[in-house]
Amino acid sequence: MTVMTETMDAQTGPAANAGVPLLRLDNVGHVYGTGEGAHVALEGLTAEIPQGQFTSIVGPSGAGKTTLLRILSGLLEPTSGGVYLEGERISGVPEGMAMVFQDYSRSLLPWLSVAKNVVFPLKGGPTSKTEQKRLVAESLAAVGLTGFEDRYPWQLSGGMQQRVAIARALAYRPRLLLMDEPFASLDAQTRADLEDLVLRIRAQFNMTILFVTHDIDESVYLADRVLVLSKAPARLSEDIRVDLPEPRDQISTKEDQRFIQLRGHVARLIRIGGEPVEQ
Amino acid sequence: MTATAVARKPRIASHRPGWVRRYAAPVFVIVVLLLLWELAATVAPSPFFPAPSRIFVSAWKMFFTGPPEHLFLTPLMIENGLTTLLRMLIGFALGSVVGAILGIWSGLSQLFREVTNPVVEFLRSIPASATLPLFIILLGGDDGMRIAFVAYGVLWFVLINTALGVQSIHPTQIMMGRSFRLSRLRQILSIVLPAALPQMFAGLRIALSTSLIFAIISEFMVATNGIGYELINTQARFQFLSMWSWMLLLAVIGLLANVLLELVEARVLRWHRLFRNVGNE
Numbered sequence: 001m002t003v004m005t006e007t008m009d010a011q012t013g014p015a016a017n018a019g020v021p022l023l024r025l026d027n028v029g030h031v032y033g034t035g036e037g038a039h040v041a042l043e044g045l046t047a048e049i050p051q052g053q054f055t056s057i058v059g060p061s062g063a064g065k066t067t068l069l070r071i072l073s074g075l076l077e078p079t080s081g082g083v084y085l086e087g088e089r090i091s092g093v094p095e096g097m098a099m100v101f102q103d104y105s106r107s108l109l110p111w112l113s114v115a116k117n118v119v120f121p122l123k124g125g126p127t128s129k130t131e132q133k134r135l136v137a138e139s140l141a142a143v144g145l146t147g148f149e150d151r152y153p154w155q156l157s158g159g160m161q162q163r164v165a166i167a168r169a170l171a172y173r174p175r176l177l178l179m180d181e182p183f184a185s186l187d188a189q190t191r192a193d194l195e196d197l198v199l200r201i202r203a204q205f206n207m208t209i210l211f212v213t214h215d216i217d218e219s220v221y222l223a224d225r226v227l228v229l230s231k232a233p234a235r236l237s238e239d240i241r242v243d244l245p246e247p248r249d250q251i252s253t254k255e256d257q258r259f260i261q262l263r264g265h266v267a268r269l270i271r272i273g274g275e276p277v278e279q
Numbered sequence: 280m281t282a283t284a285v286a287r288k289p290r291i292a293s294h295r296p297g298w299v300r301r302y303a304a305p306v307f308v309i310v311v312l313l314l315l316w317e318l319a320a321t322v323a324p325s326p327f328f329p330a331p332s333r334i335f336v337s338a339w340k341m342f343f344t345g346p347p348e349h350l351f352l353t354p355l356m357i358e359n360g361l362t363t364l365l366r367m368l369i370g371f372a373l374g375s376v377v378g379a380i381l382g383i384w385s386g387l388s389q390l391f392r393e394v395t396n397p398v399v400e401f402l403r404s405i406p407a408s409a410t411l412p413l414f415i416i417l418l419g420g421d422d423g424m425r426i427a428f429v430a431y432g433v434l435w436f437v438l439i440n441t442a443l444g445v446q447s448i449h450p451t452q453i454m455m456g457r458s459f460r461l462s463r464l465r466q467i468l469s470i471v472l473p474a475a476l477p478q479m480f481a482g483l484r485i486a487l488s489t490s491l492i493f494a495i496i497s498e499f500m501v502a503t504n505g506i507g508y509e510l511i512n513t514q515a516r517f518q519f520l521s522m523w524s525w526m527l528l529l530a531v532i533g534l535l536a537n538v539l540l541e542l543v544e545a546r547v548l549r550w551h552r553l554f555r556n557v558g559n560e
Contacts, residue, residue, distance in 0.1 A: 073458055075454060075457055075458060093457060093458055093459075093460050095460065097458075098458070098459070099455075099458040101451055101454070101455065103449075103451050106449040106451035106452055106455075107451050107452070107455045109452070109470065109473070109474075110550060110551075110554055111473045111474075111476075111550045111551070120459070120469075121459035121460075121461075123469075124461075124462075124465060152550060152553065152554070154554055154557055155557065172459065
């Protein structure tokens with residue numbers, strides 16, 4: 001409670017938004033169910049995500065990564081603690097946040113064409129028709145799907161479908177892009193292509209991205225920072241800065257000694273279930 | 280549903296061209312049956328079974344020899360045929376809307392489903408046609424009662440199929456809508472409804488066929504017009520040729536209604552047909 005009161009005070013100050021991180025997790029915890037059958041999924045997660053950062057979240061399977069992402073997206077209310085977007089405690093899905101789901105075949109609507117899927121979240125909003133058209137064209141161009149506007153998503157390959165989902169998120173112009181194991185069901189080559197695509201659009205649109213994955217190489221390759229979760233109940237086991245040179249490259253970055261060190265370190269953390277490692 | 284789904288999948292290759300199996304062969308069967316009937320009626324004439332040729336001629340004269348300004352419909356056809364058609368269609372539309380709304384509600388809310396399920400199962404197990412006397416007591420003998428009766432009779436098919444369709448929607452689809460801050464109404468109209476539509480149409484097809492049945496049944500009691508009324512009337516007056524003509528008219532209405540609904544479905548669910556052909560589901 002004390003923590004929360006302090007935050008409230010900070011917000012009322014004159015320079016309230018000056019040093020405020022884009023996203024702040026304050027002692028976030030989540031328990032499913034009650035009584036004896038209760039399952040503690042998350043416990044005491046605290047972190048700050050500054051504007052523009054690419055953050056990966058990795059953890060052993062069943063570590064509550066999906067629970068965490070649902071809480072961050074406002075789809076799920078945490079049972080303790082709070083999440084703050086630009087200093088404001090979120091309750092329900094906040095504005096300016098877009099999500100890319102793992103299951104692209106479900107998250108895209110099969111009765112809408114590619115272009116209509118991309119424009120879907122903008123419909124009924126304040127964006128004008130002309131602006132909507134521009135955003136759709138620009139987003140599809142950014143993911144390399146110009147010319148596929150009138151296809152149905154299920155007429156495309158898995159990788160292309162996930163590109164449509166990414167384009168939809170881009171057209172929404174989010175301040176924060178959440179990605180929930182977006183490439184987990186794609187083959188290795190497609191996956192590598194899409195990883196580089198995400199790095200490109202991140203630079204192009206200057207976005208803040210939170211990327212949940214269970215793939216250690218992917219988490220290190222993409223991110224400025226890796227948050228490693230321990231096994232359930234998930235706590236933050238380590239917050240790792242990724243100081244690899246930019247731009248990243250699928251071959252040379254992965255040959256880099258530093259990359260090999262980092263991935264080894266994350267892998268060890270995950271193997272032992274996220275307990276701190278003696279170094 | 281299963282039957283249609285199976286029927287639409289590619290079957291063992293046939294060496295006959297598609298049109299033979301789809302149109303020529305069924306028409307051939309109908310023609311043969313009609314000829315047999317014609318032959319039987321000529322060899323052993325019976326006032327109860329007039330020859331089909333006489334029924335067709337009689338139906339034509341009774342219904343389609345009116346003045347041009349009435350689109351050649353006879354007063355008899357307008358007074359009874361169109362009346363029944365209107366009762367059927369309004370009842371169908373009303374029942375479908377109510378069924379769809381309740382079905383969506385029941386598909387989305389487990390609480391609503393659990394609370395209403397016993398009532399739905401109970402009411403559904405009473406043959407709807409047996410409730411006509413009750414409808415007459417409650418609502419009287421006018422058009423409103425007949426429309427309400429038809430609507431009541433058909434709404435269950437739409438309700439149950441819609442609820443099943445809504446329940447089978449993948450949670451990710453709903454979550455996607457929520458993650459883009461869609462209002463509850465927009466979630467329902469632009470995600471839940473289209474996703475449930477293929478299953479809903481299965482219910483609508485049954486509802487449309489049965490709406491004609493219930494419209495006719497509603498005209499068996501305290502009626503002054505309508506095809507059902509005329510059927511009872513012509514039977515009581517031993518006008519069997521007219522009775523058969525009314526039945527022929529019913530067959531034509533039923534067929535046309537089904538064809539129209541199929542055209543609507545083909546248009547609305549074009550994506551779904553293609554989707555299934557790609558090998559999904």
